[in-house]
Amino acid sequence: SQKIEQNSEALNIQEGKTATLTCNYTNYSPAYLQWYRQDPGRGPVFLLLIRENEKEKRKERLKVTFDTTLKQSLFHITASQPADSATYLCALNAYSGAGSYQLTFGKGTKLSVIP
Amino acid sequence: NAGVTQTPKFRILKIGQSMTLQCAQDMNHNYMYWYRQDPGMGLKLIYYSVGAGITDKGEVPNGYNVSRSTTEDFPLRLELAAPSQTSVYFCASSYSTGKNEQFFGPGTRLTVL
Numbered sequence: 577s578q579k580i581e582q583n584s585e586a587l588n589i590q591e592g593k594t595a596t597l598t599c600n601y602t603n604y605s606p607a608y609l610q611w612y613r614q615d616p617g618r619g620p621v622f623l624l625l626i627r628e629n630e631k632e633k634r635k636e637r638l639k640v641t642f643d644t645t646l647k648q649s650l651f652h653i654t655a656s657q658p659a660d661s662a663t664y665l666c667a668l669n670a671y672s673g674a675g676s677y678q679l680t681f682g683k684g685t686k687l688s689v690i691p
Numbered sequence: 692n693a694g695v696t697q698t699p700k701f702r703i704l705k706i707g708q709s710m711t712l713q714c715a716q717d718m719n720h721n722y723m724y725w726y727r728q729d730p731g732m733g734l735k736l737i738y739y740s741v742g743a744g745i746t747d748k749g750e751v752p753n754g755y756n757v758s759r760s761t762t763e764d765f766p767l768r769l770e771l772a773a774p775s776q777t778s779v780y781f782c783a784s785s786y787s788t789g790k791n792e793q794f795f796g797p798g799t800r801l802t803v804l
Binding site for chain 2: 580619621624665669671676679680
């Protein structure tokens, strides 16, 4: 069966360090992979999208890698700040037929950046 | 631009009652979605729509109905509410499918007692 796993439910890191979050998947052939940020009581907010033929994507302090051989994506936040504390969701966009893609979400990793 | 709006923010229902969760977007997006999110679980797709008049089931459609009469609005109907429908419901929209990001509303927290 299809599965998306985000490595841990919670991750605590010290301010200024690099946070690395992992997203592994099985039995998917995603065309795209997206990362979202979700704050308590709010809807998810899109951060980055990476295509299956791209190895790496960057946006300011954020970096995403996508390894279709390992079936894994890594999400990095460099020089982390307490304001980066949130839940981060990995989402796979796989073709579902009739010209449509369906986005399937992982359970998320709750990141806490400690001052 | 208000983006994606949802009403109400909170609602408590009794078992067997019905209600409609409202969702509207002002970005002229063709695609709209309804998800539910249970504690510690990922977002699960309930229904989606690729345009006015076209809807389709997602992963967990049982107990819900949708309609899409306009591009802007995508209401979700709960008939005969059950405790298993206690959840946070998110509406989202996107310009297209595939490579486009989804924009989410603030959510509706529903409790069925």
